[in-house]
Amino acid sequence: MKARLPEFDFSQANPRWIPAAPAFAHQLNGASLLLPYLEPYLVKVMRAARPRVAEVAPELLEDLDVFNQQEANHYRVHSAYNRVMLGQYPSLAPFEAEIRADFEGFLRDRPLAWNLAYCEGFESSGVIASEFFLHAIDDLLETADPAVSALWRWHLAEEFEHRNVAHDVLKALFPGWRHRLRGFRFCSQHLFQFTARVRAHMSDIDRAEFFKDTEDAGADAKFRRRAARFHLPRIARVYMPWYSPHGRRMGEPTRRALAFFETHGLTKSRV
Numbered sequence: 001m002k003a004r005l006p007e008f009d010f011s012q013a014n015p016r017w018i019p020a021a022p023a024f025a026h027q028l029n030g031a032s033l034l035l036p037y038l039e040p041y042l043v044k045v046m047r048a049a050r051p052r053v054a055e056v057a058p059e060l061l062e063d064l065d066v067f068n069q070q071e072a073n074h075y076r077v078h079s080a081y082n083r084v085m086l087g088q089y090p091s092l093a094p095f096e097a098e099i100r101a102d103f104e105g106f107l108r109d110r111p112l113a114w115n116l117a118y119c120e121g122f123e124s125s126g127v128i129a130s131e132f133f134l135h136a137i138d139d140l141l142e143t144a145d146p147a148v149s150a151l152w153r154w155h156l157a158e159e160f161e162h163r164n165v166a167h168d169v170l171k172a173l174f175p176g177w178r179h180r181l182r183g184f185r186f187c188s189q190h191l192f193q194f195t196a197r198v199r200a201h202m203s204d205i206d207r208a209e210f211f212k213d214t215e216d217a218g219a220d221a222k223f224r225r226r227a228a229r230f231h232l233p234r235i236a237r238v239y240m241p242w243y244s245p246h247g248r249r250m251g252e253p254t255r256r257a258l259a260f261f262e263t264h265g266l267t268k269s270r271v
């Protein structure tokens with residue numbers, strides 16, 4: 001595991017960045033909007049857990065530190081993209097304020113055990129999102145904006161790479177299936193509801209301003225069925241008491257993406 005920090009140029013980035021699946025692009029835009037608040041939260045929770053990890057599972061410390069570095073890089077690059085997105089969709093600002101308040105509240109009001117379960121839940125979803133993006137939708141990404149597509153390819157490849165860290169830390173400090181599942185369910189609902197609202201908001205703006213005559217509800221429904229077929233069995237696996245991300249093998253597209261971002265500074269072209 002290592003932290004890579006490629007340079008991205010979002011000056012020409014288009015927030016309607018997956019023409020073949022515009023609603024999915026906006027769902028990921030919703031995720032991008034929350035990441036500069038969620039990922040610093042992950043880092044703070046991990047830092048709070050670190051002294052106890054040093055006592056009970058010191059073998060995890062090295063990975064924990066790389067995890068924090070990767071997450072810190074991710075949210076900084078998403079912030080740069082979000083500035084472009086907010087420039088075109090300024091009415092997203094209240095969503096940003098809302099999600100910032102949520103994570104401030106979690107840190108202030110919830111115990112470490114709860115926050116670590118939330119983090120583990122997020123990371124479990126990240127593995128699935130990574131496999132979907134890097135393995136299952138190449139056809140949709142063929143015509144995607146190269147810079148935004150590269151941002152997610154880099155981010156989700158590293159999410160897969162550090163898939164075990166939050167799971168192992170939670171298990172070392174606060175083991176238990178029910179506790180882990182409560183974190184996963186809360187996190188999934190919290191983030192899905194937020195990204196769905198952002199997606200609907202941005203799609204409404206598109207309909208009003210950009211695509212008056214080109215809406216394709218049939219293609220959107222088809223994409224949703226395809227995404228559900230991919231996600232549901234994987235989510236069911238997370239619900240199992242014996243679930244562990246250690247069992248997920250890194251696929252070739254993820255390996256290729258990690259190798260690419262290790263050697264390429266400026267990422268303007270497709271991976």
Ligand SMILES: [Fe+2]
Nearest residue numbers: 039071074159
């Ligand atoms: Fe991340």
Ligand SMILES: [Fe+2]
Nearest residue numbers: 071123126159
């Ligand atoms: Fe992560």
